[in-house]
Structure formats: structure tokens, C-alpha cells
Amino acid sequence: MAGLINYITESYNELKNHVTWTPWAEAQRLTIVVIVFSVIFSLAIWGVDTVFSNMIEYYFTLVKS
Numbered sequence: 001m002a003g004l005i006n007y008i009t010e011s012y013n014e015l016k017n018h019v020t021w022t023p024w025a026e027a028q029r030l031t032i033v034v035i036v037f038s039v040i041f042s043l044a045i046w047g048v049d050t051v052f053s054n055m056i057e058y059y060f061t062l063v064k065s
Contacts, residue, residue: 022030
């Protein structure tokens with residue numbers, strides 16, 4: 001149990017004194033950039049999926065006929 005407490009204490013000390021944190025304004029800006037690219041990427045994947053789905057559906061209607 002002492003090892004766990006020591007680990008937590010050292011981790012807290014490391015985060016408080018030795019980590020350089022990104023300024024709040026930059027973190028907000030980068031978060032928005034990630035959200036925008038995630039939405040764009042998900043829309044692109046949705047579009048490709050829709051096209052392939054329609055192609056496969058069309059193929060099976062041709063084969064079925």
C-alpha cells in the first residue's frame with residue numbers, strides 16, 4: 001500500500017512541477033480544430049459508405065433479375 005501512495009505522490013509532484021501545460025486559449029482552439037476535422041472525416045466516411053452501399057444494392061438487384 002505504501003508503494004501506491006508513493007506512486008500517487010510522485011505523480012502529483014511530476015504533474016504540478018515538471019509538466020508544461022498548454023495555455024487555456026490554445027487548448028480551446030486545438031479542441032475546436034479536432035472537432036471540426038472529426039466531423040469532416042465522419043461525413044466523408046458516411047459518404048463513401050453510402051456510395052458503396054448503393055453500388056452493392058444495385059449490383060444485387062441486377063444479379064437477382
